[in-house]
Amino acid sequence: MDSIRKAAEASKEASYRLQSIPLDVRNKTLAAVAIELKKRKTAIIEANQIDLSEAKKNALASALLERLKYDEQKIKESIQSIESLISQEDPVGKVLSRMELDENLVLEKVSCPIGVIGVVFESRPDALVQISALCIKSGNAVLLKGGTEAKRTNEALAAIISKAMVEVDKRYKHAVQNLSTREEFRRLLELDDLIDLIIPRGSNELVRSIKAATKIPILGHAAGICHTYVDEEADLDMAVKVSYDAKCQYPAVCNAMETLLVHKDVAKAFLSVMAIKFELAGVELRGDGRTRQHIKARPMNEEDFSTEYNDLILSIKVVDTPAEAIEHINKFGSHHTDAIITRNKETARQFMDHVDSASVMWNCSTRFADGYRYGLGAEVGISTNKTHARGPVGLEGLTIYKWRLSGEGQIVADYVGPGAKKFRHRKIP
């Protein structure tokens, strides 16, 4: 048997044991991990220094170096996020519904861990700490694969976390495992009988390549092509302010706006003001024919509307109706986050009903689509899936449920045929 299957089987066995670790032990484990990270910070920073100097030798881009760096400040932030996780309510063991099927035959639907999660992430070693902590809180086993550029940091972190966990409770053996090579993770992606969910955290290319290589369910998003539609009944000052925020507040992220759609009747008034503000911020404007009748912008093709720039570049299109805006978004967007600016409540409702995206927004910035801002606490990721979990995903996304039926010897034969017993199906609060 290959070593990765063996590791995954150990994870699966661990996941069964984790199902019954009570909240106080899980929280105690999180606290122990936090303490251990604090204690061992010198060793962690040393490992990171070696990764960093190697990365510099390999001429890694400075933005990547910045993400790779795991210093005292970042360790402190990791510890803070573990502490905030401790204070969060238990995501597992929640009774989601309770029903008396018949006298003393009671059905409960109870939240529980998913099982074994495979996580692949790029550069940032803090992702390893965060994901491990989320899995401890939710009772899942996890197999981690970080970027090779952070190999030593990740190995040090995984060893420290794993040791702290097992010292609190022996059932945590193999609950967190670190894979070192890309080939190992490729192999893992084939083990759909053992791995229950894959979470990719990184570039669109990474997510797309993982999606292509596995049958295991994936929680994530490959692209963030977000729109703001400025309606004919928009407050134009608000429209300028909100679309500026959506594009410029942090253009490198998935919930930043990539395309601005403008109703033809306000195009001239809105675009002329907006263009000045955006040009001052250094935004490169690209526009369809009608846009360029009003402002200076680079010509663009239809295909450009499906481009995620993640940069200070903006596609602009003039539309005739809200319906055309909706159609454009469903066709060219990535079903991530899309907003309408309008005073008309009915138009807003139509937009929010018909735009098939994880987050739909009215009179606010697409940048709000985020687990922290949505009040979910720690964020597992943002999903554009149509099953399981959609949009910003909190701890709940790492849980599923099981059905628990308790009786006193009831059999199905008694509920079948002439004179059969009848089900009550009475909801119990």
Added chain:
Amino acid sequence: MDSIRKAAEASKEASYRLQSIPLDVRNKTLAAVAIELKKRKTAIIEANQIDLSEAKKNALASALLERLKYDEQKIKESIQSIESLISQEDPVGKVLSRMELDENLVLEKVSCPIGVIGVVFESRPDALVQISALCIKSGNAVLLKGGTEAKRTNEALAAIISKAMVEVDKRYKHAVQNLSTREEFRRLLELDDLIDLIIPRGSNELVRSIKAATKIPILGHAAGICHTYVDEEADLDMAVKVSYDAKCQYPAVCNAMETLLVHKDVAKAFLSVMAIKFELAGVELRGDGRTRQHIKARPMNEEDFSTEYNDLILSIKVVDTPAEAIEHINKFGSHHTDAIITRNKETARQFMDHVDSASVMWNCSTRFADGYRYGLGAEVGISTNKTHARGPVGLEGLTIYKWRLSGEGQIVADYVGPGAKKFRHRKIP
């Protein structure tokens, strides 16, 4: 562009329109479908007669002929199930949570249709009616592929249903489409950019072959290897009664028991009584070495414990502890439905915590694991997935949610940096 991609694109477009069809129109559509089925029953039965006589010519097994038959009685049952669906509460548009992020910045998590569902089913034409009705109620578009042996019946049904729908509301155009060849469905399985969920209804072989052929999420189960564990503290009369029901009440189905696990201290007393009852019912018993010390049974290998018989055959194993039973179930079972018989509440809790199955049961028959018995109304299927929906799945399994954020011009920049506004994150009931 190939014709199947074209059909799937038409489904996708239809799915956007369906998002906004209100409950009263959806219910009116269900009523219209029921009326039309009643009116056109002669044509349906005629089409079915041709399928049946062809199937007889091809020497189809009698059990399959029985399932293929769609006569006046079965049409009546289909209509009744549509009528009961009309009375069920709306699965979409439910506000699952509501939170004030800040003053007049309100976030809602609202249930909505998944989008486009691909369904493949064998023989039974009533499955076509049931699935179409479930999709109408939940606002999903559906692409159907039935067995070739039911080709004419399925075509007649799909045409009648689709026509009735479009007559009620033109937005239903292409909402239900029928595929005629296996090759077309194979092609559909590749369209993971357009199809959101695949539901296979049929044999384990069918489910397995579909799983192997697609990256689209699947709702279903490939196997039903269900266990009953008779604990040392079991009421043995109850254990005999419940395990008899689990095996014999309907052995051909996925929630019937395939393996009986017995604690060593009650093995002799329990097995000797049980064996008499099971032999009278014509159940072939297969047992491990310790079982055969107590009763007559065919010898068996360890591999046999992962066999789904779907027949009057039973594997039996004697175990030393509840923990050994749990380990056996997690290793050899299919994570579908497993039961414990015991008087000990703590042992039962341990069993239900540690057995990693969609349904875990205490002192009752595995045969209860079913959407109707669980009070879910119409059943979409039974899932052994660890994401989205698990166990018997009702209408809720055809829904997901979207996030709706409504503001009055709020921007993220105001919540960042020194002097930033703070989020309230106040839950609203």
